[in-house]
Amino acid sequence: xxxxxxxxxxxxxxxxxxxxxxxxxxxxxxxxxxxxxxxxxxxxxxxxxxxxxxxxxxxxxxxxxxxxxxxxxxxxxxxxxxxxxxxxxxxxxxxxxxxxxxxxxxxxxxxxxxxxxxxxxxxxxxxxxxxxxxxxxxxxxxxxxxxxxxxxxxxxxxxxxxxxxxxxxxxxxxxxxxxxxxxxxxxxxxx
Amino acid sequence: xxxxxxxxxxxxxxxxxxxxxxxxxxxxxxxxxxxxxxxxxxxxxxxxxxxxxxxxxxxxxxxxxxxxxxxxxxxxxxxxxxxxxxxxxxxxxxxxxxxxxxxxxxxxxxxxxxxxxxxxxxxxxxxxxxxxxxxxxxxxxxxxxxxxxxxxxxxxxxxxxxxxxxxxxxxxxxxxxxxxxxxxxxxxxxx
DNA sequence: TGTACTGTACCGAATGTTCGGTATATTGAT
DNA sequence: ATCAATATACCGAACATTCGGTACAGTACA
Numbered sequence: 001x002x003x004x005x006x007x008x009x010x011x012x013x014x015x016x017x018x019x020x021x022x023x024x025x026x027x028x029x030x031x032x033x034x035x036x037x038x039x040x041x042x043x044x045x046x047x048x049x050x051x052x053x054x055x056x057x058x059x060x061x062x063x064x065x066x067x068x069x070x071x072x073x074x075x076x077x078x079x080x081x082x083x084x085x086x087x088x089x090x091x092x093x094x095x096x097x098x099x100x101x102x103x104x105x106x107x108x109x110x111x112x113x114x115x116x117x118x119x120x121x122x123x124x125x126x127x128x129x130x131x132x133x134x135x136x137x138x139x140x141x142x143x144x145x146x147x148x149x150x151x152x153x154x155x156x157x158x159x160x161x162x163x164x165x166x167x168x169x170x171x172x173x174x175x176x177x178x179x180x181x182x183x184x185x186x187x188x189x190x191x
Numbered sequence: 192x193x194x195x196x197x198x199x200x201x202x203x204x205x206x207x208x209x210x211x212x213x214x215x216x217x218x219x220x221x222x223x224x225x226x227x228x229x230x231x232x233x234x235x236x237x238x239x240x241x242x243x244x245x246x247x248x249x250x251x252x253x254x255x256x257x258x259x260x261x262x263x264x265x266x267x268x269x270x271x272x273x274x275x276x277x278x279x280x281x282x283x284x285x286x287x288x289x290x291x292x293x294x295x296x297x298x299x300x301x302x303x304x305x306x307x308x309x310x311x312x313x314x315x316x317x318x319x320x321x322x323x324x325x326x327x328x329x330x331x332x333x334x335x336x337x338x339x340x341x342x343x344x345x346x347x348x349x350x351x352x353x354x355x356x357x358x359x360x361x362x363x364x365x366x367x368x369x370x371x372x373x374x375x376x377x378x379x380x381x382x
Numbered sequence: 383t384g385t386a387c388t389g390t391a392c393c394g395a396a397t398g399t400t401c402g403g404t405a406t407a408t409t410g411a412t
Numbered sequence: 413a414t415c416a417a418t419a420t421a422c423c424g425a426a427c428a429t430t431c432g433g434t435a436c437a438g439t440a441c442a
Contacts (some may be wrong), residue, residue, distance in 0.1 A: 011390060022302045025216035041400080042422050050399065107301065110293070111213050118357075125357055148370065152353070154368065156343070159350025162297045163342070166316055174282045176346065179339070220432060231433080233388055241433065388439070393432105400427065409418070 008046065009061070011036055016058045020102045023110065024055060059117050062104060063124050069095070074131040081139035085184055089177045092157065099173025106158055119174040121160075129154060140188050149187060153180060199237065199250070202227060207249045209291045209358050214301065215246060246299075250308050253295060254315050257296055260286070265322040272330035280368045283348065290355040290364025297349055320345060340378060344371060 014036045018027050029051060033040045047053040069091050074084055096103065105121055129150050136146030156176055164172040205227045209218050220242060224231050238244040260282050265275055287294065295313055320341050327337030347367055355363040 022429095023214060023216065025214065026301055028396085030396085038421095039423050040398085041424075044399070045421065061203075062202070101302070103353075105357055106297065108240050109353075110217055110298065122357060125354075148366070149361070152347070152367070152370065155248050155347055155350035155354050155363075157350070158353040161347035162294075162349040162353065163346050164314075166296055166313060172342070172346075175339075176343070179343065219430080221430085230389060232390085233434095235433070236387060385442080386440085388437105390429100390437085393434075395433105396431065397429075398427100399429095401425085402423105403425105404423080405419105405421085406421075409416105409439085411416090412414080 011038075011046065012057055012061045015054050016062060016104075017101075019055060019058055020104050023107045024051075025110075027051075038045065044054055056117060059104065059108075059120055063120060065095075066124055071127055072129050074128075074135060077138070081135050082185070084135060084189075085139075086181065089181065093173070093177065096157075096161060096173070098170060099161060101161075102165065103158060103161055106161065125154070128179070136187075139184075145187065149184075156180060202229075202237065203248055203252045205247050207253060207295075208292075210246060210249050211295050211298055214298045218242075220272075247308060250295065250299075250311055254311060256286075256354060257315055257319070262318055262322050265326060268329070272326050273376070273379075275344060276330075277372065280372065284364070284368065285369075287348075287352060287364070289351060289361060291361065292352075293356065297352065316345070327378075330375075336378065340375075347371060368378055 012161075015032060015037050018032055018035055022031070029040050029043065032043060032054065036043065038046075043054070044050065047057060070088065073091070076084065076090055079087075093099075095101075105125060108121065109118060132153060133143070133146045134148035137143060139148060160173050160176045164170070206223060209223055209226055213222070220231055220234065223234060227234065229237075233244070235241065238248065260280065264270075264282070265279055268273065270278075284290075286292075296316060297303065299312065300309060312343060323341035323344060324334070324337045327340050328334060351364050351367045355361070
């Protein structure tokens with residue numbers, strides 16, 4: 001039942017908000033119950049294998065979202081690279097609530113985790129990274145420059161989320177994304 | 192008893208490793224007991240107020256470390272800014288185990304936490320940020336440039352830790368720190 | 383003897399999970 | 413169209429386990 005992302009997306013989205021905000025251990029079934037409005041036993045009806053199944057459903061859902069709203073547009077060669085990058089930043093802002101919402105990548109990889117979920121996330125990260133590298137190359141960067149730039153961009157995104165969560169300064173994310181815009185164009189002029 | 196960082200530093204260091212690796216909720220007393228080799232009662236003897244007290248001791252300890260090994264050298268005006276920055280990066284590499292070890296700042300600020308510990312960490316972050324800004328200014332940057340640069344540096348540090356934890360690519364941290372070195376000198380030439 | 387620490391046993395509360403059962407909607411055969 | 417059978421969504425109460433924490437007798441060493 002768990003993989004049915006068909007129409008219980010609002011349920012999964014609720015779970016998503018909790019997991020990204022509290023991490024796996026910090027998320028309790030009671031909390032999920034509160035937030036979804038469903039009783040614990042009802043949650044187990046939707047996800048028979050329990051908490052981990054709920055997380056898997058969330059991760060799958062998010063992965064699909066990323067492909068649809070981030071990776072696909074990023075690889076759309078009909079659109080100019082500069083515009084694709086600008087669009088990406090807009091999407092990212094929405095996805096992370098202007099930096100107020102965490103990234104699952106950060107929150108789920110604690111402990112000694114080398115789980116199936118970890119691999120899924122790793123794949124998505126790689127896909128994202130490669131799409132960015134490709135974009136950089138299409139925009140005129142060398143392979144080397146594009147690789148460095150792409151990795152650095154994702155690092156800045158993740159890092160900004162950490163810092164903004166700490167300081168609660170809502171401008172941090174905006175500022176950094178602006179900076180990334182400038183850097184992008186500057187790298188193109190150089191190359 | 193908890194604040195006595197006198198000679199049980201090896202104990203606190205063990206606790207530190209667990210907390211930074213598993214977060215607060217992910218850290219159980221049993222786990223702490225396993226890792227330290229102490230029974231629960233012994234742990235509670237050292238930290239009568241329990242788990243939160245252990246975390247406080249860790250945070251205080253880390254804060255002291257940061258002041259001693261990072262903030263103080265960073266503000267040593269007898270040393271050239273460029274060298275201070277290079278030294279900082281060396282220290283950071285050690286502190287984060289070349290990117291293999293987490294940052295407490297990231298790991299402890301999940302959920303809706305607005306605790307006393309949170310404030311402590313916020314102070315340390317601010318102090319670090321300000322020291323970097325000061326360094327930037329001493330190196331010739333404008334206040335504005337220094338502020339942007341300093342924030343960005345810390346963002347990159349945190350972000351790199353997140354990404355490296357995900358990919359287990361041990362070169363990420365090194366690469367990014369090298370990049371920061373170059374950026375630093377480039378910003379100075381510009382200004 | 384006194385003080386610092388450890389080992390064992392235990393507790394209440396919270397955790398994730400399961401069970402038995404209800405209500406409603408859907409289906410299939412007549 | 414009717415009625416039984418099934419499927420789906422949900423709930424309340426209990427489950428076993430683990431959680432953080434306590435009590436207390438014992439040990440080591442001064």
